[in-house]
Amino acid sequence: MGRGSAPAREPTARRRARDDGPRIEYWRPEGIEGLRMFRLEDASRPLSSYSEHYGVVLILRGACDGWYRGTVRTLAAGGLKLKEPGEVHRHVRVHAPITVQGAAFAADVVEEAARTLGVPRPVHFVPVAPGRAPRATALATAMHAALAARGPVTRELEALVTETLAELLATCTERGEVRVHERAPRAVRRAREYLRAHVCEPVTLDALAAHAGADKYHLIRAFRAELGVPPYEYLTHLRVARAAELLSTGLTGAEAAHAVGLFDESQLHRHFRRILGVTPGKFARTMQRQHRPSEARAARLACRA
Template structure:
């Protein structure tokens, strides 16, 4: 993360066509013409701004949405603002609209407290997390765009058999890509579905997003390595995770105990079964 000036952080580029900036305790008045789509989340503070011919008030928890070619002008800051903005190149949003069967270029509301808010918050958080991998970010981006663009989440009964086959093809590719990872585009190509349809179908079929499914595969493989005495730091890298802390976080959430405790329990069970080795909870399914 690069700090360009006090209170302003430019987030590392993680997704093609997407950039992010965070301000903390900001009281400046900003104005300008949007050249990209934008999604801003306010975490604290409030301000008034002019947009689409009228004044709006931006408060905590509300999404501020922008479209290319539109003028935004801040009018008043009610309280110092902590916010994070992401901008998306027009082709990113236009392609999403076409895949969802919507007209391009799509129209966005000025503010949103419902559709897309949870997905936008999740993506904003992931953009600041050093360990977030490409598949996770792509999935979150696709989910946010689907929600903001108002995509229909229903699926026809006739499409179920084909959808199941597509989900199985994507699943097979995930199993073959545990260490190196795989992009959402590659999964979509393997499945024969668009990115948005794949995300919906995969979750309906397996109860997880492709990224969550991949994370479970990685933790499962890490368990095997830990049981063989491989240190947690090395195991994390060998299963394609960012570092030991990322393995620890996922391991505790999925297995119910830390990698170190799991390794000690497995070794204790195998060598001294009558001594009451530390119990290892079964993974959540």
């Protein structure tokens, strides 16, 4: 949430097979501890894989029959495959060349998240059949799309990765659904108050959780359950609302973006249009305001709780 980290990242490690083989690519998103990424494109022959990490693999294109724990099941585009350390996954038959993207989480990261959520350890995933865990699948899909962009690791992306892992542990393990702690409503109220009070400042998920008095895994699930959106999306809505107020007083898009803690005018434009359905410029013109406020007044308006 808030401003992102510096755009530097570890150079992508590429390993390409022969010209007639699949393309394999690896990279590590800098700023997210214990996470490595890979992408396998156009695999037309059965492959096997082994990992010492927990894997969240999204099938992007194609279809194949895969063997796992003695059972063969069909994996198709849009499907999710979850892996545990030390296990072998192998393709039995490729129906159409497959492209997959995988997120490999370090075992200690997953085990600590499971401990926090009350999920039995070691973590054992269950197969995600089509339609079984729609929200977990939707979150994993969004996470993979964001990580594929290879951009700076923002607070929003960090929170999305955290929420995805929490949802997978809660709904796709042998224990099944993990209920939100009874203190959750109070924690959500404290988190919402904190976000409103710090709308124009960078906000980390760890700081938000500490203020709310709950661990980040429980908080992010409880927040969505209570308000329908995770904390970082709630903060974005707050910022767009404040920016709209500022635009109505005569500030430019760049000034409003800076005042509410966004990177620049282009980021404001993207969020403004997505949430309100119009561009900041069109919104400002409809307000027909002639006078610009003082900088002090603009700051008070942008940051008031």
